[in-house]
Amino acid sequence: MLNSMTAFASGKGAFGPQSWTWELRSVNGKGLDLRLRLPDWIEGLEPALRARLSSCLARGNISLGLRVQSEDRAGRLAVNEAALDDILAAMARVEARAQETGVTLAPSTPADLVAMRGVLDSSTTETETGPLRDAILADFEAPLADFLAMRAAEGAALATILSDQLDQIASLTEQAAQAAETRRAEMAGILRTQLARVMDNADGADAGRIAQELALIAVKSDVTEEIDRLRAHVAAARALLAESAPIGRKLDFLSQEFNREANTLCSKAQNTALTAIGLDLKAVIDQMREQVQNVE
Known part of the structure; x- marks a missing residue:
């Protein structure tokens, strides 16, 4: 069966609080050129996807994009107590020094404090990405099948x-x-x-x-x-x-x-x-x- 080198496919998936979207496209190329844009915090995802694409494609410039979003309520904003203590101590020293020199400072508000780097932590407590990676790899088969079907139809x-x-x-x-x-x-x-x-x-x-x-x-x-x-x-x-x-x-x-x-x-x-x-x-x-x- 003759296959074309041009095709496009997209898809969506979810696993727990995580959701994602796929975009897979290819154009003509002398060899197989894989260009992947993936989240770098999901361990082992890129080599697995690269191997999967290489197993079913021989030629073409292939672009694969994956965007992952989190809806985890457990990852809501939290105060970093240690960072806040350091900032408050620094502010106290600044205010004391200002009084010694006769400089009047405007009072700080809570909004000023939370805007400082490191005071708010929005990261989730989940560090194990293996289950998420496996779910993403399994979900990839659907857009990949659509992609291969389009190459076959054009072929x-x-x-x-x-x-x-x-x-x-x-x-x-x-x-x-x-x-x-x-x-x-x-x-x-x-x-x-x-x-x-x-x-x-x-x-x-x-x-x-x-x-x-x-x-x-x-x-x-x-x-x-x-x-x-x-x-x-x-x-x-x-x-x-x-x-x-x-x-x-x-x-x-x-x-x-x-x-x-x-x-x-x-x-x-x-x-x-x-x-x-x-x-x-x-x-x-x-x-x-x-x-x-x-x-x-």
Whole structure:
């Protein structure tokens, strides 16, 4: 099954007083690049999620975000007695010194005190994050399944597009073969003209060299090898589309080979009809290469 590298999924979950939201997205990439934005106070969460993603994804730039919020009433604001004592002692010293120097200070209010760093403690008493981590990991399976399903659905659409494009390439390749056969008489006349030109300038030339030049002329006009390779590439691409493993890199390489053969076909055409077919081939191959960039 062919998978796309682009997808998006989100989700929500809760465990006791904790609630969270997921956001998982991916775009095209040459390899697998995992970018995780997670709470750093939940021990063991990142390596577990990284391993889970790596186990089911092969390529793509993957972004995973997790936001955790607490609704724990046990974590309500509390006064840090030690910090408050230190601040009050410091204030007493400041006021005593101010009186000695004749400086009048405005009276402090409770609001002034609680605004000072460390006086209020809003942290919860819970320090063991293992149960929360396990609950989050279990909940992750739902958005991950949605994410993988979207990659698969887009991959199925890509497979249909690529299959249609391969059909077009196969059809154009056969048209090129027919055009090459049709132009055979025309090319025979061109070769005779070029042969005559060689022979006219062959006085005193080495017979082996003349044979090499004639062979080179024939090779430069023969597109049989390019057509055979295009047929072979079509068969190879169709076989890849039937595989269940990630095939993006192989398809990318194969699309480059398609393009190389189409370019050579055009350069050897020496015929209006064959050149037109070669240009159509290049257009379809370029469209296919754009689609292949989305394949995992």
